[in-house]
Amino acid sequence: MSATGRSLGHVVVIGAGIAGLAAAHRLLGCGARVTVLEAGDRVGGKLLPGEIAGVRVDLGAESMLARRPEAVTLAREAGLGEALQPPATATASIWTRGALRPMPKGHVMGVPGTAAALSGVLSDEGLARIERDADLPRTETGDDVAVGEYVAARLGREVVDRLVEPLLGGVYAGDAYRISMRSAVPQLFQAARTHTSLTEGVREIQAKAAAQQQTGPVFMGIAGGIGRLPLAVAESVRARGGEILTGTPARELRREPAGGWRITTGERVLHADAVIVAVPAPAAAGLLRAESPGAAAELSAVEYASMALITLAYRRSGLRLPEGSGFLVPPVDGRTIKASTFASHKWGWIAEEDPDVVVLRTSVGRHGETEILGRDDADLVEVSRRDLREATGLDAAPLRTRVTRWTDGLPQYPVGHHARVARIRGHVAKLPGLAVCGAQYDGVGIPACIASAYAAVDQLAGDPAGVAELTANPVQSLHGGAGE
Numbered sequence: 001m002s003a004t005g006r007s008l009g010h011v012v013v014i015g016a017g018i019a020g021l022a023a024a025h026r027l028l029g030c031g032a033r034v035t036v037l038e039a040g041d042r043v044g045g046k047l048l049p050g051e052i053a054g055v056r057v058d059l060g061a062e063s064m065l066a067r068r069p070e071a072v073t074l075a076r077e078a079g080l081g082e083a084l085q086p087p088a089t090a091t092a093s094i095w096t097r098g099a100l101r102p103m104p105k106g107h108v109m110g111v112p113g114t115a116a117a118l119s120g121v122l123s124d125e126g127l128a129r130i131e132r133d134a135d136l137p138r139t140e141t142g143d144d145v146a147v148g149e150y151v152a153a154r155l156g157r158e159v160v161d162r163l164v165e166p167l168l169g170g171v172y173a174g175d176a177y178r179i180s181m182r183s184a185v186p187q188l189f190q191a192a193r194t195h196t197s198l199t200e201g202v203r204e205i206q207a208k209a210a211a212q213q214q215t216g217p218v219f220m221g222i223a224g225g226i227g228r229l230p231l232a233v234a235e236s237v238r239a240r241g242g243e244i245l246t247g248t249p250a251r252e253l254r255r256e257p258a259g260g261w262r263i264t265t266g267e268r269v270l271h272a273d274a275v276i277v278a279v280p281a282p283a284a285a286g287l288l289r290a291e292s293p294g295a296a297a298e299l300s301a302v303e304y305a306s307m308a309l310i311t312l313a314y315r316r317s318g319l320r321l322p323e324g325s326g327f328l329v330p331p332v333d334g335r336t337i338k339a340s341t342f343a344s345h346k347w348g349w350i351a352e353e354d355p356d357v358v359v360l361r362t363s364v365g366r367h368g369e370t371e372i373l374g375r376d377d378a379d380l381v382e383v384s385r386r387d388l389r390e391a392t393g394l395d396a397a398p399l400r401t402r403v404t405r406w407t408d409g410l411p412q413y414p415v416g417h418h419a420r421v422a423r424i425r426g427h428v429a430k431l432p433g434l435a436v437c438g439a440q441y442d443g444v445g446i447p448a449c450i451a452s453a454y455a456a457v458d459q460l461a462g463d464p465a466g467v468a469e470l471t472a473n474p475v476q477s478l479h480g481g482a483g484e
């Protein structure tokens with residue numbers, strides 16, 4: 001039974017990434033009978049546990065925001081409470097203007113409350129330009145504006161190019177001059193609407209956060225890898241009677257004349273009272289085309305960025321690395337890698353796996369960059385080693401390397417994204433017993449994906465509270481600190 005007392009009957013969830021699994025988990029709590037269809041031969045989507053040189057590591061997402069509750073709560077519910085682990089270090093660097101420089105503190109996605117907060121990272125001219133924010137006339141945001149465009153107008157391009165861009169790039173692998181401020185950094189969008197001076201708006205955000213005395217780690221990992229989360233949720237779903245079918249792509253989704261849905265896979269035809277489509281936008285477009293061409297057209301327009309992660313394992317003996325969890329690289333500095341995570345520094349559990357092995361990872365590939373991802377694995381390892389040598393002096397030969405490619409890994413949130421999502425939801429709402437969730441709607445971070453899954457279940461259950469909560473709660477899709 002749902003919260004409203006309505007029976008949900010048999011619900012088919014399409015896609016066993018973290019969104020689909022979270023939906024299945026919640027549906028079972030509402031008394032539904034659940035079948036999850038997954039095209040691949042494993043569950044988890046962008047969450048992928050792996051190993052290198054005998055050390056367990058994450059080969060996809062590696063950290064989750066803990067300042068909103070969904071991901072850590074789901075981990076606890078799936079029995080991973082004891083394994084939750086904050087990063088071992090909160091310091092990170094930025095490789096810019098020829099040196100590794102400490103990542104400034106006291107900013108909101110790279111936007112400072114004062115120019116002084118960015119000293120050391122920006123040039124003197126860049127810092128002086130920030131001061132002009134206080135005297136500039138208002139900069140209109142309209143219904144939405146690109147983060148880079150707005151911040152550059154207020155504080156100058158250097159803040160965007162050296163700080164906002166690599167920080168946003170770490171989340172979206174996108175372009176700060178295209179990414180929606182309203183969707184990606186809603187706190188800044190709100191500040192821009194209510195303040196003429198952006199730095200003043202940021203100081204107010206910081207004062208509010210201080211007054212709320214938010215304590216505890218901003219991010220959390222899981223000993224053994226974030227990749228354990230979907231496995232544990234899947235286990236819990238199965239243990240409570242849910243069915244998860246891997247190697248079973250949904251190929252067609254049609255409404256039944258008498259109500260309910262018919263889902264066709266390669267070999268089977270399933271009948272369901274309701275369906276949750278929890279697959280990336282291109283696959284969702286394909287499934288929805290027959291019954292909702294409007295939603296399909298909107299979903300087809302969602303663009304994705306591809307990237308690759310290069311994981312390198314070194315013998316610890318004699319290895320010297322800078323302190324901290326790693327560094328980000330602004331594109332303006334013209335390097336090839338866009339970030340490096342010193343995984344053995346960042347996560348105590350990785351350091352403990354084998355004290356003689358140190359694990360690092362780098363990432364390459366931003367939205368629209370195709371050349372770099374066309375290179376073979378050996379080449380990606382070589383460019384990573386070259387950039388690591390220049391940034392940190394690390395010259396040792398790795399014991400093992402692993403390249404993990406994430407083609408179309410991250411949906412892009414350009415200006416107007418919120419309006420596109422509203423149109424998709426409008427089309428979907430016309431079809432009873434259908435809901436959508438996943439990274440392309442309300443934020444790409446793991447907690448945001450889980451929240452979208454819960455909202456999808458609440459929509460089916462006829463309980464709008466979840467949807468309202470989601471809208472009231474600014475979408476925070478940040479992740480990873482200095483990681484990729």
Ligand SMILES: Cc1cc2nc3c(=O)[nH]c(=O)nc-3n(C[C@H](O)[C@H](O)[C@H](O)COP(=O)(O)OP(=O)(O)OC[C@H]3O[C@@H](n4cnc5c(N)ncnc54)[C@H](O)[C@@H]3O)c2cc1C
Binds near residue numbers: 015044250437439445
């Ligand atoms: C390299 C990388 C690093 C990241 N790092 C972080 C991080 O550190 N922290 C963080 O919070 N976020 C991170 N993210 C973002 C986050 O991991 C993803 O946004 C999130 O996991 C997406 O979950 P999802 O369930 O929406 O989609 P997915 O994980 O893409 O899952 C969708 C599933 O649907 C399946 N599917 C597709 N078509 C069909 C079909 N027709 N029938 C059945 N199944 C189908 C797919 O096989 C897949 O398993 C990262 C993303 C990437 C790519």
